[in-house]
Amino acid sequence: xxxxxxxxxxxxxxxxxxxxxxxxxxxxxxxxxxxxxxxxxxxxxxxxxxxxxxxxxxxxxxxxxxxxxxxxxxxxxxxxxxxxxxxxxxxxxxxxxxxxxxxxxxxxxxxxxxxxxxxxxxxxxxxxxxxxxxxxxxxxxxxxxxxxxxxxxxxxxxxxxxxxxxxxxxxxxxxxxxxxxxxxxxxxxxxxxxxxxxxx
Numbered sequence: 001x002x003x004x005x006x007x008x009x010x011x012x013x014x015x016x017x018x019x020x021x022x023x024x025x026x027x028x029x030x031x032x033x034x035x036x037x038x039x040x041x042x043x044x045x046x047x048x049x050x051x052x053x054x055x056x057x058x059x060x061x062x063x064x065x066x067x068x069x070x071x072x073x074x075x076x077x078x079x080x081x082x083x084x085x086x087x088x089x090x091x092x093x094x095x096x097x098x099x100x101x102x103x104x105x106x107x108x109x110x111x112x113x114x115x116x117x118x119x120x121x122x123x124x125x126x127x128x129x130x131x132x133x134x135x136x137x138x139x140x141x142x143x144x145x146x147x148x149x150x151x152x153x154x155x156x157x158x159x160x161x162x163x164x165x166x167x168x169x170x171x172x173x174x175x176x177x178x179x180x181x182x183x184x185x186x187x188x189x190x191x192x193x194x195x196x197x198x199x200x
Contacts, residue, residue: 027100027163041168047100048150049161055118055151067158068110068151089138091169091176093183094122096131096150099161106153107131107162111186113146113194121186122200123153130162133200134169134183136176139190146188 027047050067096107106129109122122133131150152158169176177185177197187195 041170043165043167045097045163045165047161048164049099050150050152050158055149062151062154065155065158066152067155068149069164071148071150089136089173091171091173092135092137093165093167093169094131094133094135094148094150095165095167097163097165099163102157102160102162104129105160105162106157108151108153109133110149110151111135111146111188111194113144113188116194118147118149119186119194119196120200121196122184125184125200129153132183134176134185136173136185136187138173138188144188144190 029045031043048069050069052068052070055062055066055068094109096105096109099105107123108120109131110118110120112118121135122131124130125132135148137144137146150162150164152160172179173187177187177195181199184197184200186197
């Protein structure tokens with residue numbers, strides 16, 4: 001991760017993930033589209049490992065022994081918080097895929113807000129061990145601090161790897177969250193607690 005402390009940006013998660021993409025193993029694929037020309041604006045595929053230790057307070061068989069990969073920066077160069085003043089609401093779709101040496105990585109997507117407890121968004125999606133979820137992010141213009149991470153379900157998967165595909169969807173809040181039942185979702189805003197779908 002880039003050791004630059006918290007990110008204070010107005011470009012949303014797209015810029016944060018672009019910065020984050022310079023770390024891992026440099027196996028990155030961009031697919032860019034002009035805004036408003038289709039169902040997505042851009043897609044980013046990155047190779048990742050569970051490079052941080054101590055996923056305390058997590059769902060599943062962790063008990064503090066699971067490793068994880070964070071999207072953002074803790075200030076120690078390893079990832080964590082993402083902070084910015086919103087320019088526009090955004091929908092991001094996250095999918096974990098087979099890694100270079102792990103055919104079926106056992107992953108969990110989790111979110112947190114301003115130091116609150118981690119909450120699980122997706123695990124074992126579609127009968128696999130992979131994760132697939134949508135994240136809707138909005139704010140009233142104030143700086144919103146939140147955390148995203150992909151972690152191993154249990155310590156047995158700590159040495160595994162995976163690819164994370166991030167897609168910025170060109171869709172409405174309803175289409176991203178409660179208006180669909182195909183994908184689990186989380187809604188993050190400055191003025192309220194995190195809202196999660198009833199399935200994952």
